[in-house]
Amino acid sequence: MTDLAPEAPAAAMGTVHDLEEHRARTGGTPVNLTKPDPAPPPADAETGPQTTPEGDAAPPDGAGPSSASVWRRTARLTRTVVTHERTRKAARLAARHGSYVGGGAVVLARRAWDGRTTAVHQRMIASAAAAGQIEAVAEWQDKADRFRQARHARRMALITGIPAMAKGTLIGAGVLEGALLALGIAMALSDGGQLSDVIAPTMGLIEFIHTLCVVVSVVWGPLLAAAPWLLLLALWAVGRSRGTAPAWAQPDGDGETREVVPDEGAILEALRNLGLGPMGKAVKAGWQPRWVSPTTRLGNGWHTQLQLPLGVTVEMINGKKKVLAHNLLRLPVEVWPTEPSNQPGVLDLWVADQGSLSGKVPPWPLLEGGSADYFKGVPIGVSQRGEPVFGKLMAANYMVGGIMGSGKSSLVITLLLGAMLDPLVEIEAYVMAYNVDYDPLLPRLRALVKGDEDEQIEAAVEALRGLRDEVTERGKLLEQLGGDEVRLTREIAERDPRMRPKVVVFDECHELFMHKKYGAEAEELAIKVMKKARKVGITLIWVTVSPTADSIPKDVTRNTSHRAAFAVGDHVANDGLLGTGKHKAGITATTLNPAENIGTALTVGFTKNAFELVRSYYVRKDAKTDEITPVVNRALELRDGIAPMPEAAPGEQADHLRDIADVLFESGPDGPARMRSDEVRQRLAARNPAEYRAWTASDLKQVLEPHGAAPYKSNGLMVISRDRVREALRERDADPATGGPESNAE
Missing domain, CATH: 3.40.50.300 (P-loop containing nucleotide triphosphate hydrolases)
Structure with missing residues (x-):
C-alpha cells in the first residue's frame, strides 16, 4: 500500500490537467470529478412520468395511449398528408380535369345559346354603340331582325311539319299493311314449289333485317353504357381546348420555359409543338434548322428566317397560326409567318411585341399645318413596326x-x-x-x-x-x-x-x-x-x-x-x-x-x-371635336389663285347643237356617217363635264328633235346622223332670229 500511495496524486493531477485542457478548449462548465455515477433506482422504487421521443407522456406499463395523444397523432398525420406535394398535385389534377368537363359544357351551352338567340347581335350592337359607330348599330340591328324572322319561319315550318309527318307515317303504315296482305294472298294461292320462288326474296330480306336487329341488340347495350363516358370525353376535350381550368389548378410547368422574347430556342420549341406530323417526324430524326437570318430586333417586334425541313411548308404553318401564336405568347394578329418570293422553303417570321398593335395612333402629321404633293404621296398611317406609311x-x-x-x-x-x-x-x-x-x-x-x-x-x-x-x-x-x-x-x-x-x-x-x-x-x-x-x-x-x-x-x-x-x-x-x-x-x-x-x-x-x-x-x-373642317379650310386657302380645270363658265349658256356637231365631226369629214347616241353623250361629258355629265338619252333627244335630227334606231342601236345635225346647225345659224352667221360644221 505504501508503494502505491505516491502514484495516486500523480494520476489525479494528470486527470485534472486533462480536464482543464478540455475546459479551455470547449469553454464548458467545471465538472465535479469526485461525484460518483448515479446508482440505478431499485426495482420497486416509484418513478415519475416518462415521455416519448415525440414529447408525449408515455403511458404507464400495461396501459394504452391516452385520447389526447391519439388525436394529436391523427391531426399531425392528417396535416402531413394534406400538405404533401403529391396530395396538392393530385388535387390540382382532379380540379383541372373536372373544370375541363364543366367548362366544356358551358362553352357548348353558350354556343347553342348564341346560335339560337340574338346574343351575338346584341354584343356587336353594344360594341358598335360604345365606339360611336351609329351605322354599324343600325346594320347589326337589321341583321338581328332578319335573324328573328328566319327563326320564326323555321319554327312555324316545324309546327306545320309535324302533322305532315304523322300523315306520312299513317300512309306508310297502310302501304306496308297492304303489301303484307298481298303477300299473304300470294302465299295462299300458290302451291309449294311456286311458293318458295315467290317468297324467297322476301325471306332473304326478312333474314337480313333479323340479322341487323341482332347486331343492333348486341351493340346497343355497350353503346348505351359508353354514351355518358363519350359525352364526358367530348366535354373534356372542348374544355381543354378552351383552357377553362382556373389558374391555381394549372400544372406547375416544371419543363415549360417559354419566354416573351421569341429567340431561336423559343421559335424552335413553338414549331415542335405545332402538332404537325411531318415536323414531329423531322424532329425525331434529329433535324437541325439552318438559320438564314438570326432573330433580330425589327421595329416593334422580332424577325427571323429559317429553312424548314422536308415535308413541312409555310402553308402548313399558317394553318396552325393560332397555335404558333399561343406557343410564342402572342395573339394571332401579332404573328406573321410567310414565305419569301426569292427563298422557297424558308420561313420568314415576324413577331410583334405583346400589345404593340393596340393603343392610340399618333396624330396625323398634316393636322396642324403643311401641304402635300400628289406626286410624292400623303401620310396615311403607321406600320406594325411603328414606321410612317x-x-x-x-x-x-x-x-x-x-x-x-x-x-x-x-x-x-x-x-x-x-x-x-x-x-x-x-x-x-x-x-x-x-x-x-x-x-x-x-x-x-x-x-x-x-x-x-x-x-x-x-x-x-x-x-x-x-x-x-x-x-x-x-x-x-x-x-x-x-x-x-x-x-x-x-x-x-x-x-x-x-x-x-x-x-x-x-x-x-x-x-x-x-x-x-x-x-x-x-x-x-x-x-x-x-x-x-x-x-x-x-x-x-x-x-x-x-x-x-x-x-x-x-x-x-x-x-x-x-x-x-x-x-x-x-x-x-x-x-x-x-x-x-x-x-x-x-x-x-x-x-x-x-x-x-x-x-x-x-x-x-x-x-x-x-x-x-x-x-x-x-x-x-x-x-x-372637329378636326376635318380646319383641314378643308386650309385646303381652300391653298387653292386660291389656282385656276380650276376648264369647264363651262358660270352663267354662260352652252350651245348644245354646236357641241353635238363638234363631237360628230371630231374624226373629220371622212368619219362615220352615224354615231351611237350613248357615245355622243360620253364625248359631250368629256368635253364639258359640268354641262353634260348628267345628260340622259331623253336630254339628247329633247335638243335634237326640234331640229329634225332626233336619234333613230339602226341595227337595234340608237344612232345620230351626222348629216342631219349639220343641216340642222346650218338652218339654225342661217335663221336671222338667231343672230349668228352660217357655220361650216366641217
Missing part, C-alpha cells in the same frame, strides 16, 4: 374593304384630306349609299353624289364613261406636252390645267358592279380606265363592305396597286380584296377583330414588303 397617289389606285365599323372610311378620308392639300388635285366622290362620311369634305370636292337608287348608279356610270374618254384625251395631250415624258409630272400639270391630277372615289362600289342594268358596263369601263389612268394622273379608289368575287370583278382587283383589307369575315372576302391565294400564303385579315382592331388593315402594295399591317390615322369629326 405614305399613300402613293400618282400611278396608283386603291381597293379598300372590310366589314362595317372596321375603319375603312378613316383611311379613305385621310387619303382625300392629304390629296386636297395639293392645290392642283381635283376630287370627286360617288357614294352608292346615304351616309355623311364625305359631307365635311364637300367645299373642296368637285362632285359629290350620294344614294343607291338608279339615278345615282347612272351618275357613277356616267362618271366612268367620262373617265374612259378623259384618259384617252389626256394621253394625247401628254404626248403633245411632255415630248419624251412617259407619265404626267407636276411641271406638266402646272403648265396645262387640263392635265390636273384627279382622284375619284366609288364608295359601296359593290352596288355599282352588281346592278342589273349597269353592272356589266361599269365593270368594263372600270377595267379600261384603270389600265390607262396610271400614267395620266387619275387615281381611282374603290371602297366596299362586300369584297367577294361576285361584288368585285377579279380584273378590277388584279389591276389595283394598293389594297387594304380591314377586318373580314372569311378567307373568301380576304382573297377578294388582297388577291387569290393570299389567305393560304398567310396574308390574311381574318384574324383582325373589328371591336379591338378598328382602323387596322392588312395592306398589299403600300410598302416594299409583300404585306404590311397598317394602322391608319384618325382625323376626328364628331359632336365634340
